Amino acid sequence: MATTSDSSVSFDETDTRSDEMNSTIKQWVDDLVAGVDDAQASEEFQEWLDVQSRFHDYSYRNTLLIKRQCPEATRVAGYRTWQEDFDRHVQEGESAIWIWAPIITTQCPECENSPSYHENSDCDYDQTPPEEWSKGLVGFRPAPVFDISQTDGEPLPELDTEATGDAGNLVSRLTDAADELGVTVRIIPADEWTHGEAKGTCKQLSLVDMQPRVEVRDRENDADLARTLVHEYAHALLHFDVDDDTERSKREVEAEAVAYVVGRYCGLDTSGSAFYLAAWESDDPEIVRERLGRISRISTEIITLLED
Numbered sequence: 430m431a432t433t434s435d436s437s438v439s440f441d442e443t444d445t446r447s448d449e450m451n452s453t454i455k456q457w458v459d460d461l462v463a464g465v466d467d468a469q470a471s472e473e474f475q476e477w478l479d480v481q482s483r484f485h486d487y488s489y490r491n492t493l494l495i496k497r498q499c500p501e502a503t504r505v506a507g508y509r510t511w512q513e514d515f516d517r518h519v520q521e522g523e524s525a526i527w528i529w530a531p532i533i534t535t536q537c538p539e540c541e542n543s544p545s546y547h548e549n550s551d552c553d554y555d556q557t558p559p560e561e562w563s564k565g566l567v568g569f570r571p572a573p574v575f576d577i578s579q580t581d582g583e584p585l586p587e588l589d590t591e592a593t594g595d596a597g598n599l600v601s602r603l604t605d606a607a608d609e610l611g612v613t614v615r616i617i618p619a620d621e622w623t624h625g626e627a628k629g630t631c632k633q634l635s636l637v638d639m640q641p642r643v644e645v646r647d648r649e650n651d652a653d654l655a656r657t658l659v660h661e662y663a664h665a666l667l668h669f670d671v672d673d674d675t676e677r678s679k680r681e682v683e684a685e686a687v688a689y690v691v692g693r694y695c696g697l698d699t700s701g702s703a704f705y706l707a708a709w710e711s712d713d714p715e716i717v718r719e720r721l722g723r724i725s726r727i728s729t730e731i732i733t734l735l736e737d
Contacts, residue, residue, distance in 0.1 A: 437497060437498055437499070437500070438453055438497045438498055439498060439524060440498075440527040440571070441524070446527060446571050447571055450494060450527060450529070450571060453493075453494065453497055454490050454493050454494065455714070457473075457493055457497065458714045458717055458718055458721070459714050460473075461473060461474065461706070461717060462709070462712065462713065462714050462717050465706040465707055465708075465709045465710050465712075466706070466707040466710055470706050471704045471706050474686075474704050474706055475689075475704055476496060476500065477489075477492065477493060477496050477721075478686055478689050478690055478693070478704075478724075479693065480492045480495055480496045480500065480502070481690050481724070481725060481728065482689070482690045482691075482692075482693035482694045482728075483502070483503055483504075483693075483694075484502075484505070485690065485694055485725075485728055485729050485732045486729055486732075486733075487528070487725075488529070488722070488725060489718075489721040489722055489724070489725040490529060491528040491529055492725070493721075494526070494527065494528050494529070495526060495528065498526045498527065499526050499576055501576075501578070502526065502576040502578070503576065503577060503578070504576065504577045504585070505526060505528075505574040505575060505576050505577075506574055506575065507572070507573065507574055507575075508573065508575065511575065511580050511582070515582065515583065515585060516582050516583040517577070517580040517581065517582030517583060517585075518580060518581055518582050519575045519579055519580050520579055520580060520581055523575060523579040525573030525574065525575060526573070526574050526575060526576060527571050527572070527573055527574075528571075528572055528574055529569040529570070529571065529572070530569060530570055530571075530572030531566050531568075531569055532566070532567050532568045532569060532570055533564055533565065533566060533567070534564060534565075534567055535559060535560075535562040535563065535564050535565075536562060536563070536564070536565045536567050537552060537554055537559075537562060538554065538556075538557070538562060538563070539552050539554035540552035540554065541565065541567070542567065543567045544559040544562070546567075547559070596651035596652040596654070596655045596695075596697065599651070599652075599655040599695055599697075599735075600616075600651050600654055600655050600658065602735050603655055603658045603659065603662070603735070604616070604658070606731070606734040606735065607643070607662075609734050610662060610665070610666060610730070610731070610734065611640060611641070611665075611666075612640065612641050612642070612643055612662060612665045612666075613640055613641070613642045613643070614642075614643045614644075614645075614658070615642070615643070615644045615645075616644075616645055616647050616654070617644055617645065617646055617647060618647050619646055619647055619648065622646045622647075624644070624646070627646070628645060628646055628653075628657045629643065629644060629645035629646065629657040629658070629660065629661040630643070630644050630645075630661065631643050631644075631661045631664040631665050631668075631669065632644075633669075641664075641665035641669045643658070643661040643662060643664075643665055644661075645657045645658055645661060652692075652697045652698065655692070655695070655697065656688050656692050656697065656699075657688075659687060659688040659691045659692065659731060660684045660685060660687070660688040661684075662687075662727075662731060663683065663684040663687035663688065663727050663731075664680070664684050666727050666730070667680065667683060667684065667687075667723055667727055668680045668683075668684070678708040679708045679709055679712070679720075681708070682704060682706065682708055682709065682720075683720055683723060683724055685704065686704065686724045687724055687727050687728050687731070689704075690724065690728040690732075691728055691731050691732055691735075694728075694732055695735070
């Protein structure tokens with residue numbers, strides 16, 4: 430792969446910044462697809478998952494941009510946010526990390542453009558005046574942020590994740606989250622387990638009730654149990670309605686990636702994880718982008734429920 434963990438990019442030129450940001454994301458995915466059967470591709474993928482675990486509420490496009498510019502970043506914010514919300518100041522001479530920020534403004538209910546673009550479009554919507562239109566997402570713009578390592582000032586408040594070094598009460602928090610996820614979950618005693626060497630399963634509850642049912646084999650290692658629960662939840666949320674045997678091994682990578690991101694976020698030891706991307710060998714770049722988006726979205730959904 431042309432992309433390596435020790436190479437970095439910057440987007441210093443204003444005139445070409447947007448194009449370069451888009452090109453960097455596209456090139457990273459293209460390189461990943463070209464090298465899925467290569468060990469370095471798996472390493473690149475795992476490094477992206479590490480960044481995604483630290484910025485779980487960011488899109489995969491933004492975590493890729495952060496990875497390429499500052500792979501060791503842990504917490505980022507805008508220049509004024511560091512000053513006003515955290516009493517910290519960006520150090521002189523530091524280069525910004527550029528990400529995509531949403532543009533929220535009033536938009537036409539018909540063509541969904543902002544008023545200025547609507548005026549120059551072919552849309553003839555005139556039922557309500559622009560000042561009565563609702564606000565919505567109309568696009569994205571490059572926005573500068575800085576990592577905490579680029580700032581000085583007051584220390585940040587400690588975050589209580591309740592799972593540093595061991596699983597803590599993570600298993601109970603995950604089972605409590607099942608209803609919100611639309612999943613039925615059962616932890617089966619090891620001596621009653623009937624699924625062989627499998628650690629967990631995800632299947633349809635019944636012919637009448639289409640809700641996914643997750644079952645996991647109980648074990649003393651709560652960290653591994655929690656990880657298995659997240660893996661099977663990912664299957665339930667992403668793959669429950671997929672009836673394609675050729676996708677089986679490809680979706681296993683997605684589910685394990687979600688478990689990795691959530692596990693890392695919760696402080697679990699994930700050093701034993703390895704990702705073998707050869708299963709994605711026949712995929713084109715657009716399909717891989719969809720896979721990255723699914724991993725990001727479901728990881729965020731599960732982490733958000735755990736935080737709540």
